[in-house]
Amino acid sequence: MTYKCISTWLAMLCLGGTMHAQTADSILTYRVEASGNVSNGTYAPLWLSSNRYGLSSVEPNSGYVRAGINFDKELRHNWQIQAGLDVAATANQTADFVIQQAFADFSWKFLRLSVGSKERPGFPLTKNERLSSGMMVEGANARPVPQVRGEIAEYVAIPGTKGWLSLKGHLAYGMFTDNGWQESFVSAGNTYGKNIYYHSKSLMFRIGNRKKLPAEFEFGLLMATQFAGDQLKKKSDGTSELITDMPDGLKSFFKAFVPMSGGSDTPWGDQVNVEGNHLGSWNFAINYYLKDWKFRAYLEHFFDDHSQMFWQYGRWKDGQIGIEITLPKNRWVSSILWEGMSTKDQTGPILYDSFAGSLGYQISA
Template sequence: MRLYQTFLLTILAVPAIAQQPEQTLTYRAEAAVTVSNGDYAPLWLTANRYGMTSNESKNAYLRAGIAWNKSLKHNWRIAAGLDLAGGKNLTSNFWIQQAYADISWKKLTLSLGSKERSGFPLEKNEQLTSGWMVEGPNTRPVPQIRAEIRDYLDIPGLGHWLALKGHLAYGKFMDGNWQEDFVARGEIFTKDVLYHSKSLMLRLGNKDKLPVEFEFGLLTAAQFGGDRMQKNSDGSIGLIRDMPEGLKDFWKIFFPTQKSTLENVEGNHCGSWNFGLNYYYGDWRFRAYLEHYFEDHSQMFWEYGRWKDGHIGVEISFPQNRWISSLVWEGLNTTDQTGPILYDGVGGSFNDLQMSGGDNYYTNGEYLGWQHYGSSLGHPFLMGPQYNTDGSNEVKGCRVKAQHVGISGTPSDEWKWRMLVSYSRNWGSYKKPFDKVTKQFSSLVEATYSPNRLKGWSVTAAIAIDRGNYPGNSTGGMITLSKTGGFGL
């Protein structure tokens, strides 16, 4: 918190070096109530909302925030924001949702703090997609120091035919106390875990001369450092291991290496290969994308044959009309995981043999669930520990096949709507398979009204239905009232 305050004061104290600087100060206030009749709230009233809601069948939140942006001369910009939230039946009674300060020059930005970021580096329609595989809007932001080129930057001298974007970040997970409260006695949890991610994406094509663009690149993320703890049978807390987090460990996480194929790299690593293809035809836009997820080298490359796991999608953006603006179809498969066999040669008959199957997505031997405050950091169909009734900190259902459709429209400048429909099957994991394949249908219908006569006000009503056996049947609704505006400067 002291670091946040220091950086915010520094930014706010920057002198106005432009003669006529452009600046904005905006505010946002929002309240939402969710009511449902199942053991859990319907999936689409919980998932991909930046952790603002919870899977509790009845929950409510109130949030308020401000954001300041200022343009300086010589293409410099500064920004800062603060967003506070609290509520009932959530993972916290009160928390800081966003607290950040940014300084930018052209397309390069240095950002410090918690900030809602999504769709990076692979673009998807945030309102219609089912999610991202590595990181997305499914949980609260992770506080971090982040250098990034968020929007594609043309490489000079190539006539706008090649562009790049990317980022480098280090941060810290803030859910150690939540884990301690959540896990059952005898279970393991972690505290003060550090975070790292980086990406590089390239875009080939110049749509002004040829209506086709191709994107490809790599995203990697990791957990490292922190403490591995256990809640004892009497409720006391014991330290199992203080995991390395010295200066050299930051380098080991940035560039993970192994001394041999039988030795794991330090930390918990995951990532995705990302591909996108855009085609423009008049006012139409057609986009296809693939996000291939991996947790180690066996899925990162074609060591074990072609890739079978990933998230594939198609989006159609329609010409302006009264009813439909975008349509998304997506398919998800995480059932392969390089096959069911994991053999590392330790204590076996073949000491020099390794078979790196059974990757057990989103659950690591040292760092447990790839989660933050109980929600999966990646795709919500791989449900986080908040759904575990036994108080274990792991992602139990990681072998999933799913189909998803999203559609949205803007009938007028006062109304907009969206609909999500999903069907998933879940096998559990190779290590702990479910007794039978679970099936789940999840749907959402949502409409937002923003009356012109009440500038800045909007109300959103949503109805969602879940049917199946993981996480179960539920019917519920959500009402959200929000007000946005600005202050004259």
């Protein structure tokens, strides 16, 4: 596959190819890809650097050569194994060599245990990967976080509901791998985080039975947390001084799962609020099916504190709405999508948790 996009200020060239080797119960896929951006601006255009899982650059000139291999094998008794390795050599990016994906998935029926770094598009609220700007909490702008993750990836009907109520969700713990970037990026006199742990969870429900009624309603919650780690201050001689050593024991893992206030070994802000950095989104969607057409409207309401999470003080304004129409199969257009996003409220200038001094968490993209 080859395509080229040129304007008066930008040239982009991408080359790629995929090969398959298949037996009766297994598939081996190889992929080789190259991409390059050339422009005369200060930064690369937004849509050439976003939604690439961090394998991109804001620099006007950048590129990469990428190779990957994926193995998928079905076993007896509804077991399945999938594994993948995806690496890239880059130019003008945050690292010269990147392990983009390295994972192994073990599945039994609808249950899956996933270990490693893996690109995970549109979860838990399904969005069009090619057209949407992505999820607000865990989007496709940062590199995959290494993690151990248990999940029900697709909706499963709850017994006894006759197919009218289904659910899906996940639970994951991992660790960020941007220590080197954090240390090199921060300037002298400022602080940064290191060895920070990761936790996320979601639970989504779907009401509807397409065999009886051509409409569905989806709703649920996604939460992500940064916890543990160290806060350091970079000195003028290039060395770093430890400021805060956050707890990282079993109790901290539990407090990441159930947000609770921190103990005396955490900063004051975590003691009066919750330990770690918690954020998330409420997610809603309505689907309507008309013969070969599908109409979908969705809302992702982002929150970063209690007032936004529980819609206190009218904190419903931040979020993303979308309307998507999937057309019957044709050679020209498959989907039409409109999205709107607002981040203007941000809890507002008043009625917020008035404290400071917590550990400075940051996700690098």
